[in-house]
Amino acid sequence: MLENLFELSSKSKDIAILIDPDKVTNTGLESLIKGINSANVKFIFVGGSLVHGAEVDEIIKIIKKHTDTPVILFPGSGLQVSAKADAILFLSLLSGRNPEFLIGHQVMSAPYIKKQGLESIATGYILVDSGKETTASYISNTKPVPADKPQIGAATALAGEMLGFKLIYLDAGSGATRPISSEFITAVRKEIELPMIVGGGIRTKQNIESAFAAGANLVVIGTAIEDDPEFLNTIKHINN
Ligand code: 1GP
DSSP states (O other): OHHHHHTTTTTOOEEEEEEOGGGOOHHHHHHHHHHHHHTTOOEEEEOOTTOOHHHHHHHHHHHHHHOOSOEEEOOSSTTOOOTTSSEEEEEEETTOOOHIIIIIHHHHHHHHHHHHTOEEEEEEEEEBOOSSOOHHHHHHTOOOBOTTOHHHHHHHHHHHHHTTOSEEEEEOOTTOSSOOOHHHHHHHHHHOOSOEEEESSOOSHHHHHHHHHHTOSEEEEOHHHHHOTTHHHHHHTOOO
């Protein structure tokens, strides 16, 4: 499974759907998974800013009953580790200057992740400003990279690559009013060779295609599907 994620490389153009356990009901979840199974979705990400491990466990149990799509943890904190997932994005918030999110949560959760035999994927996580404060930036008590400073995003991602991270995740934050610009994504793409995940505020087919064209290898969609599960039909028809 882990190899699948690494196979993203710089050629892939894949979609992941983010499920926030706080925002779905059990019945809603079942039909959502059916929709995911019929769309062109490579991974299901599970996580949220205010979720506890037990809720994550419970939701992954249900997801796995209905799909073979790999489930990847996208944790908002060190509390969101579940052995029921296929892998975890082991995130370090490189855009921030808060040691708790750079290394603190990681130290607390690393031994448990190892004990559970959970695959961890070292991910340099970069928040990008989207015009208003997002939950991710508030909770982590960090400033995102300014949207009009792609060179800072590129330098941050390059530092992540040089430090040995396996993936870079550029995130405008869940529910962002606008997605990260093509210009920003392109600047990062030019600087690094690592596979790149892009998410936050992606709501249209055009948003997805622009992110791919600018160099994203995996586009993450959460809020747009929560608001309108029919959007999965659009995803089905993305040429990737
Ligand atoms: C957030 O990148 C994800 O961390 C998805 O964002 O909910 O805005 O799609 P949305």
